[in-house]
Amino acid sequence: MEQQALWDDAHAERTEASPTRGSMSVRTSRARSRRELSEPEGAATVGAAVSPPVLASIAVGRPVRGEFTYSVPDALAGHLSPGQRVLVPFGRGTALGFYLGPASPPAEEGVKLKPIQRVLEDSPSLPKDLIALLRFAAVHYRYPLGEVIRGALPPGLSKAVDEKEAKPDVQLFAVALINEVPPELHRAPAQSAALAYLLAVGGRAPLEEVSHAIPGARETLKKLAARGMARIEEKKLEAGVKDGLMQGRPERLTREQDTSVTELRAALDTGEFQPFLLHGVTGSGKTEVYLRAAEHALAQGKGSLILVPEIALTPQLVGRFRSRFGAEVAVLHSALKDRERLFHWQALRRGDVKIAVGVRSAVFAPVDNLGLIVVDEEHDPSFKQEEKLRYQARDLAVVRGKQANAVVVLGSATPSLETLENVRRGRYRLLELKNRVDDRPMPTIELVDLRVERPREGVVTEEAPILSPPLLAAMEETIGRGQQVILFLNRRGHSTVLLCEVCGLSLKCSECDVCLTHHRSQNRVVCHYCGLAMPVPERCTECTGPLLKLGIGTEKVEAEVLERIPTARVARLDRDSATSAERLTEMLASFARRELDVLVGTQMVAKGHDFPGVTLVCVVMADTSLAIPDFRASERTFHLLTQVSGRAGRGKDPGRVLVQTYNPDAEPVRRVLAHDFDGFAKQELDWRKALAYPPYSRMAAIRLEGEHPEQVASVARHLGNLVSRHMPPASAGVRLLGPALAPISRIRGKTRWQLLVKGPTHASLAPLLGRMEAALGDLPSGVKVVIDVDPGAML
Numbered sequence: 001m002e003q004q005a006l007w008d009d010a011h012a013e014r015t016e017a018s019p020t021r022g023s024m025s026v027r028t029s030r031a032r033s034r035r036e037l038s039e040p041e042g043a044a045t046v047g048a049a050v051s052p053p054v055l056a057s058i059a060v061g062r063p064v065r066g067e068f069t070y071s072v073p074d075a076l077a078g079h080l081s082p083g084q085r086v087l088v089p090f091g092r093g094t095a096l097g098f099y100l101g102p103a104s105p106p107a108e109e110g111v112k113l114k115p116i117q118r119v120l121e122d123s124p125s126l127p128k129d130l131i132a133l134l135r136f137a138a139v140h141y142r143y144p145l146g147e148v149i150r151g152a153l154p155p156g157l158s159k160a161v162d163e164k165e166a167k168p169d170v171q172l173f174a175v176a177l178i179n180e181v182p183p184e185l186h187r188a189p190a191q192s193a194a195l196a197y198l199l200a201v202g203g204r205a206p207l208e209e210v211s212h213a214i215p216g217a218r219e220t221l222k223k224l225a226a227r228g229m230a231r232i233e234e235k236k237l238e239a240g241v242k243d244g245l246m247q248g249r250p251e252r253l254t255r256e257q258d259t260s261v262t263e264l265r266a267a268l269d270t271g272e273f274q275p276f277l278l279h280g281v282t283g284s285g286k287t288e289v290y291l292r293a294a295e296h297a298l299a300q301g302k303g304s305l306i307l308v309p310e311i312a313l314t315p316q317l318v319g320r321f322r323s324r325f326g327a328e329v330a331v332l333h334s335a336l337k338d339r340e341r342l343f344h345w346q347a348l349r350r351g352d353v354k355i356a357v358g359v360r361s362a363v364f365a366p367v368d369n370l371g372l373i374v375v376d377e378e379h380d381p382s383f384k385q386e387e388k389l390r391y392q393a394r395d396l397a398v399v400r401g402k403q404a405n406a407v408v409v410l411g412s413a414t415p416s417l418e419t420l421e422n423v424r425r426g427r428y429r430l431l432e433l434k435n436r437v438d439d440r441p442m443p444t445i446e447l448v449d450l451r452v453e454r455p456r457e458g459v460v461t462e463e464a465p466i467l468s469p470p471l472l473a474a475m476e477e478t479i480g481r482g483q484q485v486i487l488f489l490n491r492r493g494h495s496t497v498l499l500c501e502v503c504g505l506s507l508k509c510s511e512c513d514v515c516l517t518h519h520r521s522q523n524r525v526v527c528h529y530c531g532l533a534m535p536v537p538e539r540c541t542e543c544t545g546p547l548l549k550l551g552i553g554t555e556k557v558e559a560e561v562l563e564r565i566p567t568a569r570v571a572r573l574d575r576d577s578a579t580s581a582e583r584l585t586e587m588l589a590s591f592a593r594r595e596l597d598v599l600v601g602t603q604m605v606a607k608g609h610d611f612p613g614v615t616l617v618c619v620v621m622a623d624t625s626l627a628i629p630d631f632r633a634s635e636r637t638f639h640l641l642t643q644v645s646g647r648a649g650r651g652k653d654p655g656r657v658l659v660q661t662y663n664p665d666a667e668p669v670r671r672v673l674a675h676d677f678d679g680f681a682k683q684e685l686d687w688r689k690a691l692a693y694p695p696y697s698r699m700a701a702i703r704l705e706g707e708h709p710e711q712v713a714s715v716a717r718h719l720g721n722l723v724s725r726h727m728p729p730a731s732a733g734v735r736l737l738g739p740a741l742a743p744i745s746r747i748r749g750k751t752r753w754q755l756l757v758k759g760p761t762h763a764s765l766a767p768l769l770g771r772m773e774a775a776l777g778d779l780p781s782g783v784k785v786v787i788d789v790d791p792g793a794m795l
Ligand code: ADP
Pocket: 250, 251, 252, 253, 254, 257, 280, 281, 282, 283, 284, 285, 286, 287, 288, 437, 608, 610
């Protein structure tokens, strides 16, 4: 079952789409709704004119699907370039449009076409490769093209007004005047956090960025300035200023880094699309490889696009890029102000700034003359957007690389199975960093079998200790040596289940089909899906029986550490404790300064942190993510365990990892213990193949939700029938799973259903998805239905 690559699909779908492109009132896509067929009436009549008018294909900035054909008035003939923003008549009024290219005359005779009214800018806001990408995204993810484009553009360009130059605004920058956070600041956590962030990102950053990372930083930085530790300066928001504290550029690359960099340079020299996987163990120096590749691209006058999962958790990477390339770098995070987004857009578009470092949405950044795209931690689930246009930024990065003839580097210590399969099929070239920098050893990983260490006897009243004797001993020893410990558990709160001792019911959210978690620090029970919180009930709400507090969250782990090792300095890092980015940064900084011995946390501690003092990492319970009803549960567990293990032993002292589990035989656990990435991947791929799951098939989820359970169910069944009626012959290998209630059947009072379709290729699913897309317009408004192509989470 050889499937096409996403970028092959890109071409297939595009060429397939163009012949059907119709008149302005007819959409390109195969799907047509009644509403749109009765769209506005035209003015010019094709065929009646002596010489046929020039026709233009336009994406309209409205929630409508497909492309529209307009006529080009004489005054504009020859003056349009693809990507240009125009004003077009639409419905009863006008709308923002994007000129995409010439259109062929509509198939039907006598169709009236309206003319483009005027252009809104001289040079196009959208570069060519980006138009291709957005068009691809609209078709592939079944989302209205106009919305796709509007979502990608900064607000200043997404309205039907003439382009305004983002004035080279005066922007405030914070500059650190010292190289480290001095001890005297340790009693002023806010100041210390602001300074720590500034130092982490290279010593100089726009004030707005620091305030985004650390709310209240404006005031704090003034205090730091008064102490002579920082300076606030006004700078025109402009390109080309190169300063900030330089972070070292290593003189010598490791042998493996050197090999990878050489290959990437050669690839950049060809000026052709070449995708790579950089598979480098944790601590192997992947960032330096990205930096050297970007240097080479820059030397050729080409731009680079660097995608990272989350800016607040990766200030070190941002800092390294900024200190190497200075103001050649635009940092694109989710909290940019409209004005800044517009400024960065235009600066990148003009080629004044050549490097963009950003989160998922930066895949649409208009980097000029794009030479290199890097996706760091390519396995990270955050690259998938779970609303509106449900795109996978890593996949789009590869498609964009193909369209822009760029080199694409997907980097990870734990590549996704999709990417590995692309390597196996020879589509991506493999670059490997098998060793850590300076030949530091990988940490040793040991198992703690909780069935032996934490036996459950009889009725569970009092839970067994969370920290098993071996784990406790290892912690005490590590702290005794003055080294640091990370404790990882992927669950927030204190107790995760409140169970009635009499009737056995567990306390659930009234709006969602999930258990409430007890948060002792807030003295409340909280729903992790809708945020509903209430006082902790004394007794069962059904039968007034006494409630047992079961299940472990990070709060309980923290409490137990404090109880068992009273001298330890402990902090907890999860979404409850890191309520503000200020606290997050301060906690990470404080841990880095070694003011803390133990950091307890969720996956936030598993990200790319580089703490040389950490020599012990403990996984409190490896089992939590194993049982999730998702075909990627095993893979996700393996990734998390490997990533968190990778935090140990990054300094000069070797690292040790202890994994507590009730499932020592579970595949991901066994393989992590053996450092056996390849073995895990092979086993998991075999399993996926046997069950025809991605990467051996393509999937799409049709997700429904609505207030009235009966209505949602009936729409789900209706769509299920529709799919069944149009199913290709069994030999095509297309399958429908469902309709069924979603694993979490209710969130925020809305009942959720889903259908899954699965087929060998995207092309095999396309006709079915086309039917679905067409059906969307005719469904009752009380049920929201979305198509999620290549879904991430299955919940
Ligand atoms: P990874 O992302 O692969 O886990 P990093 O890129 O964070 O690893 O690198 C790990 C550490 O090694 C960083 O502190 C980095 O500055 C350092 N480093 C990277 N390359 C070199 C080199 N060639 N020489 C010395 N130190 C290096």
